[in-house]
Amino acid sequence: EVQLVQSGAEVKKPGESLKISCKASGFSFINYWIGWVRQMPGRGLEWMGIIYRSDSNTRYSPSFQGQVTISADRTISTAYLRWSSLQASDTAMYYCVRVYYYDVDANMGGPFDIWGPGTMVTVSS
């Protein structure tokens, strides 16, 4: 079965660091871009960024550039989202997604066809 398996819910204090994961299953990780989408409580969806195969192939939304780091380990088909210093405003559900197709040179940006179940991150003192 094609799926994305995410790590479990996290409860952290402001200032702490955190890294959540997303493991691809049932498809070839190295053939797809993997992205992250944030959903704050009671709010809409926000695209954060994407990664392809390795840390050197990343794209970030301007809203999240410098706020988070997206990385990947293709040997275990896993993508990561990392914060160095969490804030209360980072409290949200984070979904990893598979990008159906993407080619910036060909001006092609496809849909997010597979979604993980989400990882809830709660930041509170």
Add this chain to the structure above:
Amino acid sequence: QSALTQPPSASGSPGQSVTISCTGTSSDVGSYNYVSWYQQQPGKAPKLMIYEVSKRPSGVPDRFSGSKSGNTASLTVSGLQADDEADYYCSSYAVNTISWGFGTGTKVTVL
């Protein structure tokens, strides 16, 4: 990329149709056909329902259809069923900013 504009709510009785609009700009919705629609049922992850304006992924009922005119895309759900009650989000890829944006979301209620 600014959020795409959707009406906050829409409703219809079982068997009826409901249409949701998604308004962007000539830089996103109006530029290419990279418009998608996602259904998010309560407590669940979003699910892709429509991509490239009007294409349906395998397994999505043909009661769901999409279209676009200028800078506005639309999702129509025909033959409403109780299970269609959910939040719906549009999304568009913007070639000029190399980024994806989402709509503000529409809550569909089946009366």
